[in-house]
Amino acid sequence: MENTSSLSPNSPSPPPPPSSPTLYTNLKTIASPSKIKHAIVDLAINIKKVGVDDPRRIAHSFKVALAITLVSMVYYLQPFYNGIGDAGMWAILTVVVVFEYTVGATLSKGMNRGFATLLAGALGVGAEAFGSLFGPTVKPVVIGFLVFFLVAAATFSRFIPRIKKKYDYGVLIFILTFSLVSVSGYRVDTIIKLAHQRLSTIIFGGLTCIVISMFVFPVWAGEDLHKLIVTNLEKLASFLEGFGDEYYRVSNGDKSFLGAYKSVLNSKATEESLANLAWWEIGHGKFRFCHPWKQYLKIGVYTRQCAYHIEALSGYLDEQYQVPSEFQIAVQEPCMKMSSEVGKALKELGNSMKRMVYPSPSYVHIENCKKAIDDLNIKLKMSMVVERDDILESIPVIAATSILVDIIKCVEKISEAIEELSKQAHFKKLKDITSDENGKPHFRHRGAAIKPVDGGNDRELSTITVNSDDEIPQEMDLDKNKREINRL
Amino acid sequence: MENTSSLSPNSPSPPPPPSSPTLYTNLKTIASPSKIKHAIVDLAINIKKVGVDDPRRIAHSFKVALAITLVSMVYYLQPFYNGIGDAGMWAILTVVVVFEYTVGATLSKGMNRGFATLLAGALGVGAEAFGSLFGPTVKPVVIGFLVFFLVAAATFSRFIPRIKKKYDYGVLIFILTFSLVSVSGYRVDTIIKLAHQRLSTIIFGGLTCIVISMFVFPVWAGEDLHKLIVTNLEKLASFLEGFGDEYYRVSNGDKSFLGAYKSVLNSKATEESLANLAWWEIGHGKFRFCHPWKQYLKIGVYTRQCAYHIEALSGYLDEQYQVPSEFQIAVQEPCMKMSSEVGKALKELGNSMKRMVYPSPSYVHIENCKKAIDDLNIKLKMSMVVERDDILESIPVIAATSILVDIIKCVEKISEAIEELSKQAHFKKLKDITSDENGKPHFRHRGAAIKPVDGGNDRELSTITVNSDDEIPQEMDLDKNKREINRL
Numbered sequence: 001m002e003n004t005s006s007l008s009p010n011s012p013s014p015p016p017p018p019s020s021p022t023l024y025t026n027l028k029t030i031a032s033p034s035k036i037k038h039a040i041v042d043l044a045i046n047i048k049k050v051g052v053d054d055p056r057r058i059a060h061s062f063k064v065a066l067a068i069t070l071v072s073m074v075y076y077l078q079p080f081y082n083g084i085g086d087a088g089m090w091a092i093l094t095v096v097v098v099f100e101y102t103v104g105a106t107l108s109k110g111m112n113r114g115f116a117t118l119l120a121g122a123l124g125v126g127a128e129a130f131g132s133l134f135g136p137t138v139k140p141v142v143i144g145f146l147v148f149f150l151v152a153a154a155t156f157s158r159f160i161p162r163i164k165k166k167y168d169y170g171v172l173i174f175i176l177t178f179s180l181v182s183v184s185g186y187r188v189d190t191i192i193k194l195a196h197q198r199l200s201t202i203i204f205g206g207l208t209c210i211v212i213s214m215f216v217f218p219v220w221a222g223e224d225l226h227k228l229i230v231t232n233l234e235k236l237a238s239f240l241e242g243f244g245d246e247y248y249r250v251s252n253g254d255k256s257f258l259g260a261y262k263s264v265l266n267s268k269a270t271e272e273s274l275a276n277l278a279w280w281e282i283g284h285g286k287f288r289f290c291h292p293w294k295q296y297l298k299i300g301v302y303t304r305q306c307a308y309h310i311e312a313l314s315g316y317l318d319e320q321y322q323v324p325s326e327f328q329i330a331v332q333e334p335c336m337k338m339s340s341e342v343g344k345a346l347k348e349l350g351n352s353m354k355r356m357v358y359p360s361p362s363y364v365h366i367e368n369c370k371k372a373i374d375d376l377n378i379k380l381k382m383s384m385v386v387e388r389d390d391i392l393e394s395i396p397v398i399a400a401t402s403i404l405v406d407i408i409k410c411v412e413k414i415s416e417a418i419e420e421l422s423k424q425a426h427f428k429k430l431k432d433i434t435s436d437e438n439g440k441p442h443f444r445h446r447g448a449a450i451k452p453v454d455g456g457n458d459r460e461l462s463t464i465t466v467n468s469d470d471e472i473p474q475e476m477d478l479d480k481n482k483r484e485i486n487r488l
Numbered sequence: 489m490e491n492t493s494s495l496s497p498n499s500p501s502p503p504p505p506p507s508s509p510t511l512y513t514n515l516k517t518i519a520s521p522s523k524i525k526h527a528i529v530d531l532a533i534n535i536k537k538v539g540v541d542d543p544r545r546i547a548h549s550f551k552v553a554l555a556i557t558l559v560s561m562v563y564y565l566q567p568f569y570n571g572i573g574d575a576g577m578w579a580i581l582t583v584v585v586v587f588e589y590t591v592g593a594t595l596s597k598g599m600n601r602g603f604a605t606l607l608a609g610a611l612g613v614g615a616e617a618f619g620s621l622f623g624p625t626v627k628p629v630v631i632g633f634l635v636f637f638l639v640a641a642a643t644f645s646r647f648i649p650r651i652k653k654k655y656d657y658g659v660l661i662f663i664l665t666f667s668l669v670s671v672s673g674y675r676v677d678t679i680i681k682l683a684h685q686r687l688s689t690i691i692f693g694g695l696t697c698i699v700i701s702m703f704v705f706p707v708w709a710g711e712d713l714h715k716l717i718v719t720n721l722e723k724l725a726s727f728l729e730g731f732g733d734e735y736y737r738v739s740n741g742d743k744s745f746l747g748a749y750k751s752v753l754n755s756k757a758t759e760e761s762l763a764n765l766a767w768w769e770i771g772h773g774k775f776r777f778c779h780p781w782k783q784y785l786k787i788g789v790y791t792r793q794c795a796y797h798i799e800a801l802s803g804y805l806d807e808q809y810q811v812p813s814e815f816q817i818a819v820q821e822p823c824m825k826m827s828s829e830v831g832k833a834l835k836e837l838g839n840s841m842k843r844m845v846y847p848s849p850s851y852v853h854i855e856n857c858k859k860a861i862d863d864l865n866i867k868l869k870m871s872m873v874v875e876r877d878d879i880l881e882s883i884p885v886i887a888a889t890s891i892l893v894d895i896i897k898c899v900e901k902i903s904e905a906i907e908e909l910s911k912q913a914h915f916k917k918l919k920d921i922t923s924d925e926n927g928k929p930h931f932r933h934r935g936a937a938i939k940p941v942d943g944g945n946d947r948e949l950s951t952i953t954v955n956s957d958d959e960i961p962q963e964m965d966l967d968k969n970k971r972e973i974n975r976l
C-alpha cells in the first residue's frame with residue numbers, strides 16, 4: 001500500500017494553461033488522464049490485495065470456472081447435439097448456486113438441493129394428482145390453495161433457528177420445486193419423466209461441484225475455524241506480551257500488534273458460521289469426521305471475553321502522560337511480569353492447539369502469573385501508604401492491574417476449554433508429562449508439582465498448591481493472600 | 489417458556505411392567521407416546537415463540553405465498569394455456585429467490601437480478617456471435633475459453649469487499665446468465681426472442697415481489713436499524729441505572745436487566761447488514777431517501793465500546809461478598825450517582841433518537857456525572873488515608889469506579905455521534921433550547937449555562953464551563969481537578 005502515497009491526487013501534475021482555467025479545472029475533475037490512471041491503479045492494488053491476502057481465492061475462481069465449463073461442455077458437445085436444452089441449463093444453474101468457497105458450504109448446499117428437490121418433486125406430483133380429482137375447472141383453485149399454504153408454512157419454517165442454521169437453502173429449493181412442479185400443468189407421467197431428467201442433471205452438477213471442491217485445492221471450513229481460533233489466541237497473546245513495555249514506555253518500536261486484538265471482538269459470526277459448515281464436512285487432514293467443532297465455539301466465547309477486557313485495558317495506554325508515575329513504577333515489576341506471563345500462557349495455549357497436543361507448558365506461565373499477583377499485593381501494601389495528593393495518581397494504575405487480574409482469570413477459562421477440547425478430540429500427549437489417576441497432566445517444573453487449575457468458581461482464582469524451593473514467598477499467610485487475590 | 493418445566497422428561501410416566509424391563513426401556517427411549525408428545529409440544533412452543541417474537545414473520549410468510557400464487561396463477565390461467573412453460577418457470581424462480589424479509593433486501597436482489605441478466609444476456613449473445621465466426625468445429629473451444637475466463641474473473645470479483653457488499657448476488661446471476669446464453673447453442677435471433685421473453689418474466693416476477701414487499705405490511709431495514717440502535721442504548725441504560733443498587737446490594741428484585749446488554753456486544757454484523765440494505769430503500773415513515781445510515785454505524789461502534797466496558801464492570805457484581813466493604817460505602821454516594829446519571833443520560837439519548845429530536849436533556853445528566861466524578865475524587869482523597877491492611881479491600885472498588893468513568897467518556901462519544909446524526913438527518917429541535925451562533929444547543933439548567941461537550945481528545949473529559957450557584961464545590965482548584973478527572 002506504500003505506492004499509493006506517490007499516486008495521491010496531490011502529486012505534481014502539469015500546470016494549467018493560461019486560458020479558460022475554470023473549464024480546464026472542471027474537465028480535469030471529471031476525467032483527467034491522471035485521475036483515471038489513479039483510479040485504475042487503485043483498483044488494481046485493491047484487486048491484488050484480495051488475491052495476496054488469501055491466494056486460495058484465486059484457486060477458487062478457477063475451480064468454479066472449471067466446474068461450469070466442464071458441465072456446460074458435456075451438454076454442449078453431446079452427440080445428439082441440438083442446442084443445450086433444458087437439462088443442461090439445470091446442471092449449470094446447480095453449479096453456479098451450489099459451488100461455494102468451502103467444502104462444507106458446497107456439501108451443505110448440494111445435499112440440501114438434492115434432497116429438497118426430491119421431496120418437493122414427490123409432493124408436487126401428489127398435489128397435481130390430487131388437484132386433477134376435482135376436474136379442470138376447480139383444479140386451479142385447489143392447486144392455488146395448496147401452493148399458497150405450503151409456501152407460507154415453508155417460508156415461516158425458515159425463521160425457526162434450527163432450520164435456518166442448517167436447512168435454509170433446502171427449504172428455499174423445496175418452495176421453488178414444489179411450486180414449479182405443482183403448477184406445471186403437465187400430466188403425472190410427463191412430470192415423472194421430466195423429474196427424472198432434472199434430478200439426474202442436478203445430481204450431476206452437484207457431484208461435479210463436490211468432487212472439484214473436495215479434491216482440487218480444497219478449502220475446509222473446519223481447518224479455517226481451527227486456524228482462526230489459534231490466530232485469535234495469538235493476537236491476544238501479542239498484545240499482552242507487549243503491554244508491559246508499552247505501559248512503561250520502555251519500547252518505541254512497531255506498535256501494530258496493539259490493534260490486532262480488535263478483530264477478535266467481532267469474530268462471533270465468522271466462528272459460528274464456520275463451525276456450522278464444518279459440521280457437514282468429512283474428516284480431513286488431522287480432523288476426524290466428528291471433530292468436536294462445538295468446543296471451538298466455547299473457546300471462542302472465552303477468547304472474546306478476554307478481548308473485551310483487553311479493550312478496557314488498552315484505554316490505559318493512550319493516557320497523555322509520557323512518564324510513568326511514581327506509583328506506577330513501584331508496581332512495575334509484578335505488572336510487567338503479569339502481562340508478559342499471561343501473554344506467554346496464551347501463546348503456549350495457541351501453540352499447543354496449533355500442534356494439536358495437550359496444553360501443558362502454559363501451566364507454568366499461569367502459575368508465574370499467580371506469583372506475580374502475590375508480589376503485586378505486597379508491593380501495593382507497601383506503596384499505598386503515600387501522600388494524600390498522590391493518591392489520585394494511583395487510581396488508573398490500580399484499575400489497570402485489576403483488569404490484568406481479570407484477564408488472567410479469562411485465560412484460565414480458555415485453558416480449561418482447550419484442555420476439554422484436547423480430551424474430546426484425542427489430541428496427542430507430550431512425552432514429558434506424567435498423568436495422575438484423573439488423567440490430568442502434571443507438568444514438572446524445577447522440582448515443583450503444580451496442579452493444573454480446576455473448574456471451580458468463575459470469579460475465583462483457584463487454590464494454588466505450591467511445593468517448591470524457588471522464589472515463591474513462603475513466609476506469606478497463604479490463606480489471607482488467597483482472599484486478597486479473590487478480592488482483586 | 490414456563491410450561492416446558494411441566495413437560496420435561498422427568499414428569500411422571502406409567503410404571504414399567506415387571507417383565508423384560510430392558511426392552512421396554514429401550515422402546516421407551518426410542519418412541520414412547522409421552523416422548524413423542526413432548527417432542528411435538530416442544531416443537532409447537534418453539535414455533536409459537538418464533539411467531540410471537542416478531543409477528544411480522546407470519547405476515548412475511550403469507551406475503552411470499554401470495555406473490556408465488558399470484559405469479560404462478562397468471563401463467564397457469566393464461567388463455568393460451570398449454571402447461572406453464574419456460575416463461576412462467578422463470579417468474580416463479582425469480583419470486584422465490586428475490587423475495588426477502590426486508591424491503592431493502594428485496595430491492596437489492598431484484599435490481600441486481602434485473603441488471604445482471606440484461607448485461608450478461610448482451611455479453612452472452614456477443615460471445616455466441618463471436619464464437620460463430622470460427623466455424624462449427626472451433627466454436628465450442630472458443631466459447632469454452634470465453635466462459636472459463638469470464639466466470640473465473642467474475643467469481644474472483646465477488647471477493648472484492650465493495651462488490652461483495654452490494655453486488656454479490658448480481659455477479660452470481662451474471663455468471664449464471666452468461667454461461668446459459670453463451671452455451672445455449674441457439675442462433676442469435678432465437679436468443680434475442682428468448683431473452684426478451686425471459687427478461688420480461690423476470691421483471692414481472694421481480695416487480696411483484698417489490699410491490700408486495702413495499703405495500704403489504706412492509707418491513708424496512710432502515711426502520712429496523714433505527715430501532716435496533718435505540719434498543720441497544722436502552723439496554724445499556726437499564727444496566728447502568730440498576731448497577732448502583734446491585735453493587736450496593738440495595739435491591740433484590742428482577743435481575744434480568746443485568747444480562748440484556750450482552751446482546752449488544754455482538755450486534756456489529758446485524759447493524760452492518762441492515763445499514764447495507766437500508767441503502768437500497770426509498771424514503772419511508774420518518775426517514776428520507778438519503779437518510780444518513782452510515783452515522784448509525786458510528787453510533788453502533790461507540791455503543792459496543794460502551795458495552796465492552798460494561799462487560800468488564802459487570803465482573804465486579806458477582807463478587808462473593810454480600811456486604812459492601814467500608815471503603816465501598818465511603819464512595820457510595822458518588823458511585824451510585826455516576827451510574828444512575830450516566831444511565832439516565834443514555835436513556836434520554838435513546839429517547840431523543842426514538843422521537844427523532846435533537847438530544848438535549850442528556851446534557852444535564854452528563855454534567856451531573858461530572859459533578860459526581862468531582863465528588864468521588866474528594867471522597868477518595870478523604871477515604872484512602874486508611875489502615876495498611878484495608879488497602880487491598882479498596883482495589884476492586886477503585887477499579888470499578890475507574891471503569892465507570894470510562895463508561896461516562898463512552899457515553900459522551902455516543903452523545904456526540906447522535907448529535908452529528910441529528911444534524912445530518914435534520915431532526916427536530918425542541919422549543920426550550922436556544923441555539924448559539926455555532927448551532928450548538930445550550931440547555932438552560934437552574935441558571936447555569938452548561939456548554940455541551942465538544943469533540944476534543946478521545947481519552948479526555950472536556951473542560952466544563954460552570955457558572956452556577958448550586959452544589960458544585962467552587963472552592964476547589966478547578967484546573968487541578970480537571971487533571972485528576974483526566975487521570976481517572
